[in-house]
Amino acid sequence: MADGNLLEVRNLTMHFTQRSGWFRRTRRVTRAVDGISFDVRTGETLGLVGESGCGKTSTGRSIIRTYTPTGGQLRYRAADGTEVDLATMPSSKLPEYRRQIRMIFQDPFSALNPRMTARDVIAEPLKVNKVAGGRELDDRVVELLRQVGLRPEYRDRFPHAFSGGERQRLVIARALSLNPRLVVADEAVSALDVSVRAQILELLVDLQRQQGLTYVFISHDLSVVEYLCDRVAVMYVGKVVELGSTEEIFARPRHPYTQALLAAVPQPDPTRRNILTQPPLEGEVADPADPPPGCHFHPRCPFAQEICRTDAPPLRTTSDGHQVACHFAEQLTLDGLTGATAGRDDEQQA
């Protein structure tokens, strides 16, 4: 593994096979994650973005191994310095790594058992993993409540007595109880009101600073991603189509899909140039069980050419240093496609 990396995802696939019909002979394979590669550097926040159904959650669940990947590698540098492949690790060895890698889910309502007090919620992973008991357990619960900005006297309350933001703090306290190194946050602030969202984001940033946490932050909300993430991977139908620093991606998006996603973000700062030279994104995300040939984005792409319908573009490093999977990445500027190939070829022929 390269120095500074906590996790290296290589050619990861997560295919779901459903069988139906006579003798269950009809097979339908959903390629939720279809050969993606990226690094997660120690101490960074990597954003995974894309519309619903692009494979972000399946990637996250593969990393924490609630899903067993159907292919590829998840090279992880463990707390003791050893390098392991989580993708192929037998279940018997997983508990140790599940302590080091935790996930925070979107909906704090369903993530919490309504019959468990805050204390029980936080203490459960500590008990299950036999990390603490008795007085030590109580002290740890109080410490965790404080860390996430909840009062210690809240420990005997049930989830329904908490506000949405407090509930998400409780979920975060539970995720942190085992001192994880990597936290996969899946739409962790999406269900919250704007003002509460800002507070939870601030909490996540503080906790990262204090505890040296590394985050994989899954979100469809690009303004949150711009605020929180150091680097961004953009996913479309099971593939990473663009990957780079947040600054680069937001200032100079190269993939037409990234451009379209950014064009849809409201721009509060009138002095900043909006990337809205593109028409809004039309149509639906392709079905990962039956994706279009070539570049999966081509049916929705305003710049699609013949090659896009037949050849899948590989992820290549562009002249400005980020990686893009588009045949025309170098020609695509904020003003559209430059050079002789500009315009949809079907329009040109018309």
Ligand SMILES: Nc1ncnc2c1ncn2[C@@H]1O[C@H](COP(=O)(O)OP(=O)(O)OP(=O)(O)O)[C@@H](O)[C@H]1O
């Ligand atoms: N357990 C499963 N069995 C079959 N198909 C699945 C399963 N989980 C996800 N999928 C399919 O895989 C594709 C990717 O889903 P995934 O939830 O990973 O995307 P996502 O980008 O996280 O979207 P969302 O934001 O809606 O969760 C979708 O077509 C989804 O229907």
